[in-house]
Amino acid sequence: MLSRVASSVYWMTRYIERAENIARFITVNLNLTLDFPAEVTRQWQPIVMATGDHLLFEKKYGEDYSSENVIHFLALDQEYSNSIISSLRAARENARSVREIISSEMWEQVNRFYLELKEASTTDYASRNPHKFFKIITMRGHMFTGLLYSTMSHGEAFQFALTGLLLERADKTSRILDVKYFMLLPRAGEVNTPYDSIQWAAVLKSASALEMYRKRFHQIIPKQVCDFLIFDSEFPRSIRYCLKKGEQALHKISGTPVGTVSNPAEKSLGRLCADLDYSDIDETIAMGMHEYLDDLQVKINTVGVHIHEAFFKVNASPTNGGASQ
DSSP states (O other): OOHHHHHHHHHHHHHHHHHHHHHHHHHHHHHHHHHSOTTOOOOSHHHHHHHTOHHHHHHHHTTOOOHHHHHIIIIIOTTSTTSHHHHHHHHHHHHHHTTTTSOHHHHHHHHHHHHHHHHHHHHTHHHHSHHHHHHHHHHHHHHHHHHHHHHSOSSHHHHHHHHHHHHHHHHHHHHHHHHIIIIIOOOGGGTTSHHHHHHHHHHHHHTTOHHHHHHHHOSOOHHHHHHHHHHOSSOTTSHHHHHHHHHHHHHHHHTOOTTSOSSHHHHHHHHHHHHHHTOOHHHHHHHOHHHHHHHHHHHHHHHHHHHIIIIISTTOOTTOOOSOO
């Protein structure tokens, strides 16, 4: 497969997954603003912190983390490369370049997805009905993922698409956990209060994990929430699950059995998966949750760099400039 084609398929799914995750973050925060008392402030700043682009936000909006500014920045700012509309524009351009590889249903979905968002940005629909607006974006993302699985042959191109989707999902799960620890609960006296429980439930909702977590653990306990989102081997949005499936997809591309390596991407991802296999939540807490998650994000970005060098470097597409956030 041409490196250009592999790169476009990989980034197409990463960008769509990125757009869907940002929509989910905003939806959860909208729900939190309904539950919290009026005096609770700083509700929107952590969402920007989750993206890692807070310096870009402050350069444009100062320190005014109002809901209007944050929603516009994350959803509709065409000058911000990781906004929802910018991510969908990049996904559409990548999909356009590989129309002969993906199914017509996938192309129609990503094209309609972008055009609808572009039209909504001109009618101020996000401000007038934000709950419905971001729910539609999330559902569109789910529909695209469903079409990816059900209408595209599960060959080499599909494995590249799957690798991009899973790496992006693992990265976003780590970021929302990281923000919870450092931004949402700055005062130790608020631990184990109803306010704390609402926030942990919001973290689970942001990963569509609340129902599956309750089926397993019932009560919301911070340590168990972290264990579920980082180490669970069966939940499809846990970091460990995403990276293990991503590792299998990489080995299907190269034909190398899992446990052996043929390129730096397989080596770095295999090492990361082994770290997760032989770690547990007690060791993570002892190390420091923020320090652990920060290190994990750096390693996921390193895997992305190695994938680029191993498969895309020769003819990388000019539309794929955002290798990481």
